[in-house]
Amino acid sequence: MTLRAEAVSWDRGGNLVVDGVSLAPAPGQTVALLGPNGSGKSSLLRLLDGVVRPTSGVVTLDGEDLARVPRREAARAVAVVGQQSSTEVDLTVRDVVELGRLPHRTTFGGDRAADARAVAEALRCTGLTDKADRLWRKLSGGEQQRAHIARALAQEPRELLLDEPTNHLDIRHQLDVLALVTRLPVTTVVALHDLNLAAMFCDAVLVLREGRVVAGGTPADVLTPELIAEVYGVRAEVSLDPRDGRPAIRFLPGVPV
Numbered sequence: 282m283t284l285r286a287e288a289v290s291w292d293r294g295g296n297l298v299v300d301g302v303s304l305a306p307a308p309g310q311t312v313a314l315l316g317p318n319g320s321g322k323s324s325l326l327r328l329l330d331g332v333v334r335p336t337s338g339v340v341t342l343d344g345e346d347l348a349r350v351p352r353r354e355a356a357r358a359v360a361v362v363g364q365q366s367s368t369e370v371d372l373t374v375r376d377v378v379e380l381g382r383l384p385h386r387t388t389f390g391g392d393r394a395a396d397a398r399a400v401a402e403a404l405r406c407t408g409l410t411d412k413a414d415r416l417w418r419k420l421s422g423g424e425q426q427r428a429h430i431a432r433a434l435a436q437e438p439r440e441l442l443l444d445e446p447t448n449h450l451d452i453r454h455q456l457d458v459l460a461l462v463t464r465l466p467v468t469t470v471v472a473l474h475d476l477n478l479a480a481m482f483c484d485a486v487l488v489l490r491e492g493r494v495v496a497g498g499t500p501a502d503v504l505t506p507e508l509i510a511e512v513y514g515v516r517a518e519v520s521l522d523p524r525d526g527r528p529a530i531r532f533l534p535g536v537p538v
């Protein structure tokens with residue numbers, strides 16, 4: 282069992298921002314949410330996180346309605362990395378990563394050795410060990426993003442929700458972040474704009490348009506020139522990499538006919 286959406290809709294002033302979406306990732310899978318700007322990816326992540334409640338349908342964690350799962354229990358299971366946030370507060374990178382341990386704290390403090398281990402491991406995985414004592418707000422955008430990912434890893438979640446985690450990252454760190462999350466023994470749902478990154482790393486993709494699911498399945502099944510033309514309105518050539526059978530997409534100038 283894992284985090285699932287069953288026919289969830291989210292109505293904002295008569296507009297269905299998310300419209301009847303179901304998502305049931307297998308444990309340990311990485312699923313990409315794809316779709317043009319405004320197609321509902323972030324909104325679906327917010328529903329999966331429990332920040333907002335569906336107007337209809339249900340989000341479940343281990344089969345139980347997420348709305349009924351105690352917030353602290355949900356916070357131990359589900360970690361979220363949102364789109365870039367900023368703060369003027371003078372937190373070090375280590376302080377930011379330690380925030381991930383809050384759901385594990387108890388009245389008596391919790392297991393401090395386990396906290397320290399998880400924080401050190403999260404810093405190591407994201408390549409931030411050397412920057413642990415730097416002020417978060419003085420890092421580059423990409424380093425700040427990696428610190429947020431480290432915070433989520435320190436949480437040691439079972440489910441990871443990532444909203445465009447590769448924004449601001451150079452190509453090496455884009456590849457590193459996706460390689461890292463796909464290696465982790467967690468179920469990951471990640472909103473992405475880069476179709477090639479989704480094709481390279483994800484087990485499955487779900488394509489949204491105007492809040493509705495247009496297609497879902499393996500990257501090779503879904504990311505066809507026809508689908509890309511229909512959803513994004515761009516021309517593309519798709520070849521399957523003979524090494525792993527994954528699609529590689531080359532965009533072409535001009536509009537699809």
Ligand SMILES: Nc1ncnc2c1ncn2[C@@H]1O[C@H](COP(=O)(O)OP(=O)(O)OP(=O)(O)O)[C@@H](O)[C@H]1O
Nearest residue numbers: 293294298316317318319320321322323324325472
């Ligand atoms: N709280 C809200 N109230 C009203 N409308 C909203 C709210 N949140 C999102 N929307 C609208 O819902 C639609 C989907 O937004 P959402 O941010 O989920 O899309 P997205 O696919 O993540 O977009 P992007 O790729 O640009 O980040 C947009 O038209 C947005 O304006």
